Structure formats: C-alpha cells, structure tokens
Amino acid sequence: MRVEIAPDVRATLRRALRAAGRREIGGVLMGEQIEPGHFRVVDLSIDKETGGRAHFVRSSEAHADALDAFFQRTGNEYDRFNYLGEWHSHPRFAVTPSVQDAGSMMELVHGERGIDFAVLLVVRLDWWRWIASSCTLFRRGQQPSAVEILEG
Structure with a gap:
C-alpha cells in the first residue's frame, strides 16, 4: 500500500506539530483512493486538547464532526x-x-464498526521544519505491515 500526503495537509500538520511542541497530538486521516492500494491524505482532524507528554488518546466525538463535514x-x-x-x-x-x-489499531479493525483496514501515521517534527514519519497498515485477520509514504 502507498499513502501520499497532499502538500496542504503536510503544511497543516507541520503548523500543528510546531504549536504542540513536546505534547502529543493527533486525529483522524481522511483520504481519497487514487487507485487500488494508493491513497492520498486530503484532510485530517487535529485534537489539540487531549494529548500529554507521552500519551495521546483521541476523543471520538470531536472527530465525528470532522468526518461528517x-x-x-x-x-x-x-x-x-x-x-x-x-x-x-x-x-x-x-x-x-x-x-x-x-x-488500539488492532481493536479498531477487529471491532464491530466494519472497518476492514486502517492506517496509523506516526509523526514528529525534526528541527522545527521536517516531518519524520512512519505509516503502518492494520487489516482484519492480518499482521500489521509497513506503508510506503509518498510526497504529495
């Protein structure tokens, strides 16, 4: 699987990471399927409230509105x-x-919501400028696997 991050989403992410400093933040990724196995992140939600220095658990309600929109x-x-x-x-x-x-991701894809797969993007801002990241695919009934991240 390949995931591309649109330039405007990358800029939004960079600003949010800079503002959060050493506190963990996160949210949901909203994507567009370009072709089978190739997705582009075109939007994301940002939970700026619930993160701590070494832990983040997003509030489902806060991100439901972002998904609906x-x-x-x-x-x-x-x-x-x-x-x-x-x-x-x-x-x-x-x-x-x-x-x-x-x-958490395994619970998500094995839960009752009918989600067959989901990716987890983990990011960090290096030198206040560059986004370091990894992306992992979680699928029902399979082991997690690495996702190729493409520049938007």
Missing part, C-alpha cells in the same frame, strides 16, 4: 473519499507505533 464536502462518495485511519505525534520518541498504538 468531509463526507458532505466530497458528496458522500464513499468509494473514492473515506476514513483512512489515525495519526498522532511522537515528539519525544521514535516515529514507530508503540505497543499501545498497535493494540
């Missing part, structure tokens, strides 16, 4: 535009999913 903007064209996954920052740690991160 995204679906309205994209004409409820779910086959092309949809929820892609989650993101959060690791400002003080490696940009790889922690054991808790992986557990």
Whole structure:
C-alpha cells in the first residue's frame, strides 16, 4: 500500500506539530483512493486538547464532526473519499507505533464498526521544519505491515 500526503495537509500538520511542541497530538486521516492500494491524505482532524507528554488518546466525538463535514464536502462518495485511519505525534520518541498504538489499531479493525483496514501515521517534527514519519497498515485477520509514504 502507498499513502501520499497532499502538500496542504503536510503544511497543516507541520503548523500543528510546531504549536504542540513536546505534547502529543493527533486525529483522524481522511483520504481519497487514487487507485487500488494508493491513497492520498486530503484532510485530517487535529485534537489539540487531549494529548500529554507521552500519551495521546483521541476523543471520538470531536472527530465525528470532522468526518461528517468531509463526507458532505466530497458528496458522500464513499468509494473514492473515506476514513483512512489515525495519526498522532511522537515528539519525544521514535516515529514507530508503540505497543499501545498497535493494540488500539488492532481493536479498531477487529471491532464491530466494519472497518476492514486502517492506517496509523506516526509523526514528529525534526528541527522545527521536517516531518519524520512512519505509516503502518492494520487489516482484519492480518499482521500489521509497513506503508510506503509518498510526497504529495
């Protein structure tokens, strides 16, 4: 799988990471399917309230509104535009999913919501300018796997 991050989304992410400093933040990723196995992140929500120095758990209610607005903007064209996954920052740690991160994502795809797959993007701002990141795919009934991140 390949995930491309649109330039405006990357700029939004950079500003949010800069503002958060050493505190973890995150939200949901909203994507466009370019072709099978290739997605572009075209929007994201940002939870600036619930993160701490070494932990982030997003509030579902806060991001439901962002998803609803995204679906309205994209004409409820779910086959092309949809929820892609989650993101959060690791400002003080490696940009790889922690054991808790992986557990949360596995619960998400094995839960009752009917989500077959979701990606987890973990990011950090290096030198206040560059975004370091990793992206992992979580699929029902399969082991997590690395996702190729493409420049938008």
